Every structure is written in C-alpha cells, then in structure tokens.
Amino acid sequence: MKNLSLIINGVLAVAVAILFYQVHSLKTSGVTVQELDTPINDSNKNKISINEVGPTNLADAKMAFLNVDSINSKYLLITDYSKKMKGQVQSLEGQIESMTGTFQTEYEAYQQSAQAGVAPQSEMLKMEENLKRKQDEIKNKQLQLQNLQYDQQDKIVELNKKLQEVVDKYNNGKFDYVFSYSETVPILVFKNRKLDISNDIINILNEEYKKSKVKSK
DSSP: OOOOOOOOOOOOSSSOOOOOOOOSSSSOOOOOOOOOSSOOEETTTEEOOOOOOSOOOGGGOOEEEEEHHHHHHHOHHHHHHHHHHHHHHHHHHHHHHHHHHHHHHHHHHHHHHHHHTOSOHHHHHHHHHHHHHHHHHHHHHHHHHHHHHHHHHHHHHHHHHHHHHHHHHHHTTSOSEEEEEOSSSOOOSOOOGGGBOHHHHHHHHHHHHHHHHHHHO
16 A cells, blocks of 8 residues: 555657656655656557657658646646545545554454453454454455545546547647657657647646536536
C-alpha cells in the first residue's frame, strides 16, 4: 500500500503520452507529468490510436508542440481530481493505520489471556470473533484503497479521449505534427516558443471543464 500509483497517460497527436497522477506513496501531494513511448490500451480492447495525415515532406511540414508540464499545472480538472484523490487516500490511510493499531493491541491482549489460561472459554471465543471482525474491517478498507486505482484507470481512459479530441479539433489541418515537451523528459532538443500551443489547448480544456461543472450542479 506504500506505492499507490495514480497515472493518467494521454496520447495527444504524434507519440504524445501524459502521465496524470503519479503517487510515490500514499501520502501524495500532487500531479506529475511525464512521457511514454507507446499508446495506451483501453481495457485491452480498443487501442487509442494517433490520428495521422498523408505523407508530407519534412521540409514543408508544419509543426507545433505541447508542454505537458503546463497541462499538469494549469488544467483545472487535473487539479481538482488530484485534490479529491489525495483526500480520499489520506482518509483511508488514516483509518487503516488507526484500525491496525487497535487490532494489534487487542491481539496482544488475546495472546496474553490465552497464555495465562485463566479466561473462560466463552470470553476467549468472544475475543476471537471481535478480532476476526476487526480484521475483516481492515481488509475492507484496504480493498477500498485498491479500488481507487481502478477509478483512476477509468479517469486515464477519459482524459486520453478528451485530450485527443481537443487537440484534433484545435488542429483542424493547422499542423502536420504535434509533439509533446516536458522538462523532465525533454525529447525536443530545440523548440521555438512561437510554436507552443499549450495555452490554447489548456484554455479549451478549462472552458469545457467549467461548463461541465455548471451543468452538473
């Protein structure tokens, strides 16, 4: 449980992948964005493909790039989701820690009673049932914590599709190639800042997210 990893991988246009929520321990504090080399599979059924256009001479190609660090820090959906997940993880972690401590204390008391051999059999059975119930409750909390990972996998697919959709609509023939860029994974050794479409994409994402929040109220 010390390595709960919440990752969102977004395939944007050409070999672009975003890692949305990576937690190195249960006590996480934010979102990290990195880049992968391969597209992500949607539940091993529908591979998320990269939209392509016909062959283009490289010298004539129109290119742009997307700064995934900017998306990580400015996309409101990611910010809100990160806070939500952090709160849920910390809450479950605290409950598990408290319940485990109580279980350990009562288990030690049970062992001492068993070794002393002075407690009635009925009392020992009651202690055993109580320990079993507490153990089941701890396992249930652990299962809830594990289920958060499945929820995050659903969010991965959702954001993959959303990012691809927004970039496709925004591009609409403007560029032949859209690359990703990150300070942590700098696959571009040179970039012209005029070709950075990050803010445009972030603005679109945030506007659509704000509208969706209004509709859901």
